[in-house]
Amino acid sequence: MSLPPIITFSSIDWDFTWQGHQEVMSRLAALGHPVLFVENTGIRRPMISDFARLRRRAVALSSRERRSLAPVPGLQVLAPRVLPFPYSHPITLLNAALLEPGIRKWLRQFDQPPIVWTYLPTPLVLRLAARLRPALLVYYCVDNLPESSNLARRSAEGERQLFRSADLVMVTSEQLREKAARYRPSVHVVPSGVSMDAFANAREAPVTVLPEFASLRRPVVGYVGGLHRWFDVALTAAVARRLPDVQFVLVGPAHIDVSGLERVENVHLLGPRPHSDVPALLRMLDAAIIPYVLDAYTRSVFPTKLSEYLAMGLPSISTPLPDVVAFRNRYGAVVDVAATADEFAEAVRRAVSQPSSDEERRTRIDVASAQDWGLRVAHIETLLNDALAAKSGATAR
Numbered sequence: 001m002s003l004p005p006i007i008t009f010s011s012i013d014w015d016f017t018w019q020g021h022q023e024v025m026s027r028l029a030a031l032g033h034p035v036l037f038v039e040n041t042g043i044r045r046p047m048i049s050d051f052a053r054l055r056r057r058a059v060a061l062s063s064r065e066r067r068s069l070a071p072v073p074g075l076q077v078l079a080p081r082v083l084p085f086p087y088s089h090p091i092t093l094l095n096a097a098l099l100e101p102g103i104r105k106w107l108r109q110f111d112q113p114p115i116v117w118t119y120l121p122t123p124l125v126l127r128l129a130a131r132l133r134p135a136l137l138v139y140y141c142v143d144n145l146p147e148s149s150n151l152a153r154r155s156a157e158g159e160r161q162l163f164r165s166a167d168l169v170m171v172t173s174e175q176l177r178e179k180a181a182r183y184r185p186s187v188h189v190v191p192s193g194v195s196m197d198a199f200a201n202a203r204e205a206p207v208t209v210l211p212e213f214a215s216l217r218r219p220v221v222g223y224v225g226g227l228h229r230w231f232d233v234a235l236t237a238a239v240a241r242r243l244p245d246v247q248f249v250l251v252g253p254a255h256i257d258v259s260g261l262e263r264v265e266n267v268h269l270l271g272p273r274p275h276s277d278v279p280a281l282l283r284m285l286d287a288a289i290i291p292y293v294l295d296a297y298t299r300s301v302f303p304t305k306l307s308e309y310l311a312m313g314l315p316s317i318s319t320p321l322p323d324v325v326a327f328r329n330r331y332g333a334v335v336d337v338a339a340t341a342d343e344f345a346e347a348v349r350r351a352v353s354q355p356s357s358d359e360e361r362r363t364r365i366d367v368a369s370a371q372d373w374g375l376r377v378a379h380i381e382t383l384l385n386d387a388l389a390a391k392s393g394a395t396a397r
Contacts, residue, residue, distance in 0.1 A: 202279030
């Protein structure tokens with residue numbers, strides 16, 4: 001029997017920075033699940049800062065090629081035609097009417113009900129999930145979305161509803177598990193993973209200095225990921241000023257004002273790069289950092305980039321995010337934790353003062369191997385099968 005199709009309501013667009021959303025769905029498609037990846041329908045009303053993204057969406061919708069995009073075999077991307085007001089009841093009804101026909105058209109090629117998988121706890125998703133009568137309703141809670149902004153707080157009620165009613169709930173951190181466990185007895189912690197094969201290939205390839213690094217004197221410390229509101233600009237600038245002989249390279253799109261970093265001589269902003277370039281970029285580093293602010297949102301974050309840093313064997317330094325602290329407690333000193341600029345600078349200084357031993361690098365790589373996406377998705381597939389069997393058995397009774 002063919003595997004059930006999956007309709008996933010994503011909280012990001014397919015072309016956004018590569019994250020677990022794209023990774024998991026690509027791998028489930030490779031296992032044989034037909035996947036419809038519905039791009040972000042919104043968690044809050046739009047602001048002026050969203051204009052560029054909305055313009056890109058408009059361009060995407062006007063492109064026949066983009067509307068039929070199949071970026072990996074077995075996976076189709078749907079750019080939704082919806083109005084960006086997720087908590088208006090009339091607009092929710094209108095958006096559902098606009099979006100449902102395209103989903104049902106895709107579904108007509110299959111002879112079994114779909115798995116509806118959502119990253120979004122919004123009224124639109126809840127309405128569509130009810131109308132589609134799925135074989136399974138899955139909520140993968142990868143962020144504390146109600147705490148992501150004041151405008152997103154209204155998603156809390158939908159999240160509580162999904163915690164209660166979904167057939168399967170997965171979360172990426174212990175803090176999110178504790179939150180979900182208030183509403184249901186069974187919650188599965190499935191953190192983000194890492195594609196170990198890509199990093200193994202990069203580690204074993206001949207060393208080639210990338211042009212962006214050719215003029216930089218060592219040591220070089222880096223960060224790879226979005227420069228977003230949770231990236232601590234002030235902390236990073238302060239640490240760089242304390243270590244003028246260390247070069248700090250930041251790779252990723254800037255979603256915030258980074259002028260405070262541009263004024264620091266030994267900080268280099270390289271801008272966005274394709275996710276496929278990450279292993280080669282990390283190979284250029286002597287150490288890597290995760291300088292996140294601590295707030296209600298980041299206290300529920302386990303940063304994917306930590307596993308990527310470790311997969312390259314890099315010494316890593318992070319602010320004391322609860323799940324990073326728990327990770328260190330579990331696996332030992334594969335990641336250093338520092339709260340203040342002085343502590344962070346000292347941790348960086350220790351990390352780059354001498355090259356890591358082969359044993360230290362091997363330990364980090366071994367820890368990362370336990371987070372491999374192949375293992376993660378195999379676990380997810382088992383959870384899906386168990387939930388389908390349990391629901392089928394309950395229905396039969």
